Amino acid sequence: xxxxxxNLQDHLEIYIQHKSKIKDTLYNLSTNYLTQTIEGIKWxxxxxxxLTYSHLEVGGFVKTSEKYKHPxxxxxxxxxLVINHGLTNPSFDGFQxxxxxxxxxxxxxxxxxxxxxxxxxxIQFNYLEHEEDLQQMRDSxxxxxxxxKQESMKKYLGEQLRPGYDVTDNELDDIIRNTAxxxxxxxxxxxxxxxxxxxxxxxxxxxxxxxLRVIDSSIMPDILSGNLNAGTIMIAEKAADMxxxxxxxxxxxxYYS
Numbered sequence: 629x630x631x632x633x634x635n636l637q638d639h640l641e642i643y644i645q646h647k648s649k650i651k652d653t654l655y656n657l658s659t660n661y662l663t664q665t666i667e668g669i670k671w672x673x674x675x676x677x678x679l680t681y682s683h684l685e686v687g688g689f690v691k692t693s694e695k696y697k698h699p700x701x702x703x704x705x706x707x708x709l710v711i712n713h714g715l716t717n718p719s720f721d722g723f724q725x726x727x728x729x730x731x732x733x734x735x736x737x738x739x740x741x742x743x744x745x746x747x748x749x750x751i752q753f754n755y756l757e758h759e760e761d762l763q764q765m766r767d768s769x770x771x772x773x774x775x776x777k778q779e780s781m782k783k784y785l786g787e788q789l790r791p792g793y794d795v796t797d798n799e800l801d802d803i804i805r806n807t808a809x810x811x812x813x814x815x816x817x818x819x820x821x822x823x824x825x826x827x828x829x830x831x832x833x834x835x836x837x838x839x840l841r842v843i844d845s846s847i848m849p850d851i852l853s854g855n856l857n858a859g860t861i862m863i864a865e866k867a868a869d870m871x872x873x874x875x876x877x878x879x880x881x882x883y884y885s
Contacts, residue, residue, distance in 0.1 A: 629835065631825035632818060636736035637851040639702070639811035640755045641728040642765050642804050644772040645709055647786030648721040654683060654708035655721040683707055689730070689854070692767040701768045702854055703727050703775075709789075713809065722789065725775070727768035728811055730853035733758035738817050753814075756805060765804045766797060813856045815845040832867045843867040 648655075656663050657678055670677035684706055689699035704726040709718040736753040756762045769791060776785060791803040818827035818834075826849075828834055832841040845860045852859045869876075 629827055631827045633738040634735070634825060635816045635819050635849075636738055636751070636753060636814065637732060637734075637816045638736075638753055638755070639728040639730070639813045639851065640732065640753075640761070640765070640808050641726045641811045642769060642808045643710060643724045643726060643790060644769055644776070645724040645789040646722055646776065646784075647789060648723055648784055649786050650784060651721055652707070652784075653721040653723055654678070655718055658708060659717045690768075690771055692764060692771065698730075698853060700730050700764060700853075701727060701771065702730055703768070703772060722786070723784070725772040726811070727765070727772050729761055729764035729768070731851065732761045732764075734761050753810075755808070762801060762804065765808065766800055769800060769804075811855075813845075813851065815848050815851050815856060818842045818846040819849040820847045821849055831870050832863075841867065841871075 657667060667677045667679050671679035684704050686705040688703050690701045690703065691699045692701055705723070706726065707723045709722040709724055710726075711718055732755075734754050734757040736751070736755075738752075739750045741747050741750050756765070773788075773793060775781070776788075790807065791800055795803065820826060820828050820830065820832070822829075826835065828842050828847050832843050832847060834840040834842060843864055845856050845863070847863065848856075848859070
């Protein structure tokens, strides 16, 4: 089918990183084995301590321009520095915003490279192929910087590590291209729909193949304006109901009152 593997979408993030003037970050937890042991014991025995939090509770959705009908940027705050996808520990206290466009226009693909199932597929995201995606990334950095410069942040705000307050737009574009990372939201490569590039129908059944469904984030026609977890769970719950033949529960008249 021509649509299989096409329409690949993901959320691409730029990190706006600062040193912290105070010690209220996850630096000690991420680098100190004694702290890790103590916090691990507190979690397993008492369900208390630093490990009871995801530490990504603070975030928001922002509209960068009036041309958008909905918030087009998502921000997450994290009280530590993410280096090399978290595989490298920071060497000092810091914090960061993760910023990403909610509905990128760039499209990629997934393809098999040979008839050998052991060969890895080719995965090409084509991040920032569309100019508007780069503009939104640029705008998201400026919004994050505006938030960081608020009076309430002064006692925390140390040197900005990335991308820097004084960079030009051209320099910022290079930083985005060279340092932006995936938010791990790949989706949309087996989209639901009725056009020639659609792969599954409204019941998650693959067109032209009997007894085969796809039930995951790949059947989204377009990526969600936010994290995919809840939407993917909803797809699975709905598909499970259809497979089991469950009737839809009527919504009471006063449900939204």
